Amino acid sequence: MAAGDEEVKSLSLYNRTSTLGGIYFLLLVNRTQMHYFILIMPTFLVHSYMVWGIIVMGLLSQLNLMMLSKWFTSRYAAKGYQGFIQLFGKRTVQIFAILGFLILLPKISVITLGYVEMLHSFIYPSMNKNWLILMILLISLFVASHGMEKTLRFVVIAFLGGVWIVIMFIPFFFPPIANYRDLYPLIPTEWSEQSWRGLLFIWSALSGPVYLAFMVPWLSSNKKIMKYLVIGNMLSIMEYSFLFIASVLFYGSHYLSKINFPLVYMGSYIQTGGLERIDYILISFHMFTYVFDISILLLCFYGAGRIFMRKMNEQTTRIGLLSSWFVILISIIFMNHWLWQTVPGQKMLLNIQIWISAFLYLLVPTILFTAVKRKESM
Amino acid sequence: MVPYKHYSLLAIACLMWMAGCSSPYVENNMIEEIAPVVFWSVDKGTEGKFKISTLVPPLIQEKKRLLTKEVDLLKQGGKEFNLIYNRELKQGQLRMVLINEELAKKGGIEKLVNTILVDPDISMRVYLLIVRGNFDEYIKHQLTKQENQDYFLYRMLKHYEDYNQGEMSIVNIHQFMKKLYSPLEAPILPVFRSDKNNFNYIGTAFFQEDKEVMVIQDVDDEIFQLLDNDHFLKVLAIPKLSVSLGRVRSNVRMKLSRDYSSLSLHVGLNGRIEEYQGEKEIQSEEQLEHVIQEIEIYLEEQTSDLLKRMQRWKVDPLEVGTHSLKPFSKEITEKQWLKYWGNIKINVDYDIKIQPLNNVERLM
Numbered sequence: 083m084a085a086g087d088e089e090v091k092s093l094s095l096y097n098r099t100s101t102l103g104g105i106y107f108l109l110l111v112n113r114t115q116m117h118y119f120i121l122i123m124p125t126f127l128v129h130s131y132m133v134w135g136i137i138v139m140g141l142l143s144q145l146n147l148m149m150l151s152k153w154f155t156s157r158y159a160a161k162g163y164q165g166f167i168q169l170f171g172k173r174t175v176q177i178f179a180i181l182g183f184l185i186l187l188p189k190i191s192v193i194t195l196g197y198v199e200m201l202h203s204f205i206y207p208s209m210n211k212n213w214l215i216l217m218i219l220l221i222s223l224f225v226a227s228h229g230m231e232k233t234l235r236f237v238v239i240a241f242l243g244g245v246w247i248v249i250m251f252i253p254f255f256f257p258p259i260a261n262y263r264d265l266y267p268l269i270p271t272e273w274s275e276q277s278w279r280g281l282l283f284i285w286s287a288l289s290g291p292v293y294l295a296f297m298v299p300w301l302s303s304n305k306k307i308m309k310y311l312v313i314g315n316m317l318s319i320m321e322y323s324f325l326f327i328a329s330v331l332f333y334g335s336h337y338l339s340k341i342n343f344p345l346v347y348m349g350s351y352i353q354t355g356g357l358e359r360i361d362y363i364l365i366s367f368h369m370f371t372y373v374f375d376i377s378i379l380l381l382c383f384y385g386a387g388r389i390f391m392r393k394m395n396e397q398t399t400r401i402g403l404l405s406s407w408f409v410i411l412i413s414i415i416f417m418n419h420w421l422w423q424t425v426p427g428q429k430m431l432l433n434i435q436i437w438i439s440a441f442l443y444l445l446v447p448t449i450l451f452t453a454v455k456r457k458e459s460m
Numbered sequence: 461m462v463p464y465k466h467y468s469l470l471a472i473a474c475l476m477w478m479a480g481c482s483s484p485y486v487e488n489n490m491i492e493e494i495a496p497v498v499f500w501s502v503d504k505g506t507e508g509k510f511k512i513s514t515l516v517p518p519l520i521q522e523k524k525r526l527l528t529k530e531v532d533l534l535k536q537g538g539k540e541f542n543l544i545y546n547r548e549l550k551q552g553q554l555r556m557v558l559i560n561e562e563l564a565k566k567g568g569i570e571k572l573v574n575t576i577l578v579d580p581d582i583s584m585r586v587y588l589l590i591v592r593g594n595f596d597e598y599i600k601h602q603l604t605k606q607e608n609q610d611y612f613l614y615r616m617l618k619h620y621e622d623y624n625q626g627e628m629s630i631v632n633i634h635q636f637m638k639k640l641y642s643p644l645e646a647p648i649l650p651v652f653r654s655d656k657n658n659f660n661y662i663g664t665a666f667f668q669e670d671k672e673v674m675v676i677q678d679v680d681d682e683i684f685q686l687l688d689n690d691h692f693l694k695v696l697a698i699p700k701l702s703v704s705l706g707r708v709r710s711n712v713r714m715k716l717s718r719d720y721s722s723l724s725l726h727v728g729l730n731g732r733i734e735e736y737q738g739e740k741e742i743q744s745e746e747q748l749e750h751v752i753q754e755i756e757i758y759l760e761e762q763t764s765d766l767l768k769r770m771q772r773w774k775v776d777p778l779e780v781g782t783h784s785l786k787p788f789s790k791e792i793t794e795k796q797w798l799k800y801w802g803n804i805k806i807n808v809d810y811d812i813k814i815q816p817l818n819n820v821e822r823l824m
Contacts, residue, residue: 204580207487207580207581208487259634259635259638261779261782263783264782266785266786266787266791267785267786267788267789268787268788269787271791272790332638333638334638334641334642336641336642337637337640337641337642340641347584350584351583351584351585359583
């Protein structure tokens with residue numbers, strides 16, 4: 083009997099025992115915006131005046147989140163899958179699910195490959211990358227297998243594991259390496275294609291919270307959540323601009339554009355009397371954010387798969403989760419093999435990822451907002 | 461209970477297996493089998509080759525020897541050392557890269573440094589030095605006299621780097637590269653002279669387009685420490701005026717005119733007289749004032765002279781060019797700036813505040 087009990091519980095990945103409150107919203111918004119892109123951000127922005135870009139894009143993202151909060155507090159969102167069906171109809175939801183399935187795959191792959199690349203080049207340069215991919219995915223599978231609710235709760239650990247890293251960058255603001263004139267000009271004197279791409283990049287880096295729209299059943303649909311969304315986003319903007327200014331001071335604009343992982347190299351420059359390679363510790367702690375990101379996306383991925391296979395009314399199965407995990411593993415290994423290892427391939431994947439997430443961040447809140455508005459007025 | 465333990469067991473088994481048989485790792489870092497490298501010394505070899513050398517094994521109770529190879533590429537040298545030595549050399553502990561002055565004058569330090577930067581094992585805090593003379597000979601000779609000479613050299617550099625205590629320009633790879641890439645800054649490196657018995661600091665080298673173009677020594681170097689590098693000198697000895705100032709702290713203000721035609725350099729110095737061998741009675745207020753004025757004039761002359769030489773060589777290690785950056789205007793290019801820099805009119809002004817000797821007859 084005990085075994086049977088075990089079986090039933092382990093299969094219900096999407097069960098819900100309680101809803102997560104406002105502070106979780108704050109942490110979720112913040113952590114989903116701090117994944118791989120934050121590490122390479124300074125290389126895309128380069129010029130000191132792009133800090134205004136971060137602020138402007140952050141404020142736009144604020145508006146976007148307000149639209150999203152309209153969805154969070156609507157009665158359709160709380161119903162989860164049924165709510166989506168009421169809004170769009172079964173067919174459309176299925177098509178959305180297929181689209182989501184196709185979009186999630188490159189997203190998970192880019193995040194994982196990005197982190198693995200960093201691990202590979204800084205800590206295990208001679209190790210076969212596939213082992214690293216396997217390890218990260220195994221850890222994420224472990225977290226995801228606890229079900230959606232516990233995975234969402236994992237954000238607290240991810241936040242505590244990651245947020246203090248910013249503190250380590252404070253010394254870069256003080257001489258001798260810092261020269262405040264590196265920050266000039268403050269106002270863009272010329273505007274190029276690269277600057278536009280920088281803005282697009284910031285927008286897509288901020289796009290993490292989009293996935294929260296599909297996790298509303300586990301989150302509370304309290305009216306007050308807007309405040310938390312806004313604070314979470316604010317926190318990300320502050321972290322973005324802090325890290326960016328630190329890296330401009332450390333490298334200067336001209337050198338910055340030539341470095342591939344500016345923030346990690348800065349981490350390796352930090353030194354204390356007792357410990358020399360602080361970057362190893364920083365990279366390892368950063369893993370919490372990645373594991374959280376990947377496992378939550380893995381659950382989304384499985385969920386999307388269930389919708390388009392029309393299995394929403396059946397129980398979740400371990401085989402189901404494992405097979406979606408395998409799909410991801412295989413896709414990552416193939417992407418690594420064919421695309422990521424060459425410079426043009428890597429650029430292409432990154433660009434695809436940037437465009438897709440930027441579009442999603444623009445479309446999803448707008449679509450949900452208008453759909454809710456229309457239904458309500460009907 | 462939920463069978464999470466299956467997953468965790470799987471993970472643990474995986475980890476144990478990975479740690480146990482080392483198949484995913486190619487590298488082996490067993491401490492008995494490796495020898496960390498503390499410095500590379502790079503010299504010009506025959507026919508455009510590099511001559512690189514290092515000391516092995518560092519920090520182990522074992523007789524040391526100097527390995528030297530002539531190679532085309534830096535990394536090739538590291539590899540060839542492994543073939544002639546019975547341990548594997550690892551560069552994770554690399555602390556110093558010594559470059560021969562001949563090589564620095566020829567240019568191409570950027571490429572050497574890039575080779576080192578590509579390797580994530582090596583920290584960006586590796587010190588870069590220019591060596592005039594033959595460093596290998598010095599090390600070889602020291603082996604019989606003092607053990608761990610390589611480590612002591614590193615400690616010396618670290619000592620003078622910390623807290624900006626003046627005396628030496630110590631530069632690491634990151635600082636060098638940042639200045640190299642910034643259009644309005646010129647990289648600097650310390651220069652050491654070396655022969656069979658000595659290895660000593662002589663001054664600061666300035667670089668332009670990746671080539672060493674000038675070296676400043678003695679008083680000029682001391683002025684440079686005050687103006688840009690540390691803004692502090694433990695001792696500023698002026699033999700010409702028979703006076704030594706101690707604990708000198710400087711406060712530099714630069715004002716560049718809007719059309720880049722003139723620069724006014726104002727240096728405030730604070731310190732104390734630690735020694736006086738001259739004729740004047742510095743116990744008297746009037747005479748002390750006179751001595752200070754002499755020092756001011758002397759330093760002003762020396763500084764203008766130094767700056768004029770920098771202008772002639774078209775180097776700007778004091779980063780005067782960065783003062784042309786304004787919050788709201790466009791950055792000027794390196795070429796434009798150097799053209800302005802060559803013709804700029806410079807007005808140097810020293811303002812010295814000095815306490816007289818301590819513990820001797822006081823001022824009334």
